[in-house]
Each structure stands twice: as structure tokens, then as C-alpha cells.
Amino acid sequence: MATEPLVRHSRRARWLHAAVYLTTIPLLWTGWWLLAGEEGNPSLLPRAFGVADIRVHVWAGRALAILALAAVTIGWRGTRTFLRETFRRDPGDARWWARWPAGALTGRFARHEGHFDPGQRLANVAIAGGLAVLTGTGIALTFLHGGRLFAWLAKVHLWTAVLVTPVILGHVLVSVGVLPGYRQVWRAMHLGGRVPEAVARRVWPGWAERELSARARAEVPESSSDESPTRTGAASPGA
Secondary structure (H helix, E strand, C coil): CCCCCEECCCHHHHHHHHHHHHHHHHHHHHHHHHHCCCCCCCCHHHHHHCCCHHHHHHHHHHHHHHHHHHHHHCCHHHHHHHHHHHCCCCCCHHHHHHHHHHHHHHCCCCCCCCCCCHHHHHHHHHHHHHHHHHHHHHHHHHCCCCCHHHHHHHHHHHHHHHHHHHHHHHHHHHHCCCCHHHCCHHHHHCHHHEECHHHHHHHCHHHHHHHHHHHHHHHHHHHHHHHHHHHHHHHCCCC
């Protein structure tokens, strides 16, 4: 019997995620374009706005900083949950990693109990941490004009981009379901954030069971109230 899909992420979380990747895409694109030495040859997006790549790069970096500030202030509860689940460690994590290569192709992952699987937790640290470093060093560079500190920050900025870019590309590869084990996981952040029960049990088994248990408990009072008149009637004299 088919069941209702499980809500993986709230609307606020999905909007934040969308805003982050809509600022990260132009940030990385213009950054690598500038690194390739094409500063005098505007890429497609800056050309559409009639500005230079460096200007779009700075704007995107500042927008990402505003989003981060909103996440830790307005969305502090969600940020706290994100951090707690990202830095959790469970006894079965090593087994999950050992079976991950096969699981990514077959969907037969080892069980884990977290909201995020161990791979997601590592990606969260790399992506969130990397974007924080890129944003901080990038904003600092806009206030400096040469000197030893500028040179050091520029190196940190560059090497962080080199390290975080492949992680982001890997995240996209997994999210769109190119690997068979991750098919339909994109629904977690799109179209209402709902994932089929089969997908939830395959990728996030512990979380899926907790959600299903909570749903079952929520339905019990309604079922009990529906049955109570029948039981009362059966016990009444003359019924």
C-alpha cells in the first residue's frame, strides 16, 4: 500500500538552499573566469548586466554573506539543528563508508541513524566551511589594497576555491541522481521537499523510521475518537 511522501525539509530551508546556490553559481563562475585571466573579456552573466565579472563576483559574495547572517539570526533554530546533525557521530558510520561505493550504484547503503548520511555530513562541513572562508576572505580583500595581509588572504581565497569547487560539483552530481543509489533525492529540496517513502528508507533509514513513527502516533488520537462512539454504543443498555 502506497503511503504519503515524507517531508524532508521545511519551506524556509528549501528557500534558503535555493538562495545559496543561486548566489554560489555566479560566485564560482566569475571567480574561475577571473582566475583564467579573462578579466578584460566579460562572461555571459556580467555581459547581460553590463558590468564586469569582478563586480558580479563581489555582489554575489556580499549576498552570500547576508544569507549566512540571516541563517544564524532569523533561522537560528534550523542552523542549530543543521550543526548538531552535521557533527554527529554514530557507531555505524565506518560501515556506511565501507559500503558506500557499492551503495551509490545499487542503493544498498549501510544503515545510519542521522538526518544526514555520513557523506552528507562531510560535504556539509566542506561546503559550508569553504563558502564561509571564501566569503570572509573575499570581503576582506575588497577593503585592502596590496600588502602582506592582502597577499595571504588572496592565497587562502584561491586555495579554498580549489578545494571546495569539486565538493560542490560532487554534491550536484549526487543531488540530480546521476548515481543510481541517489535517484529522486533531488525531491528533498524541490517540489515541496517531499520524498517517497522508498527513497527515504533507502538513503536515510533512521530518519525515515522516526518520521513514520511520529506520523503513526499523530494518527492514533483521530482513530481512537472515530471508534469511541461504537464502543460506547455497544456497552449501552438497549443499544
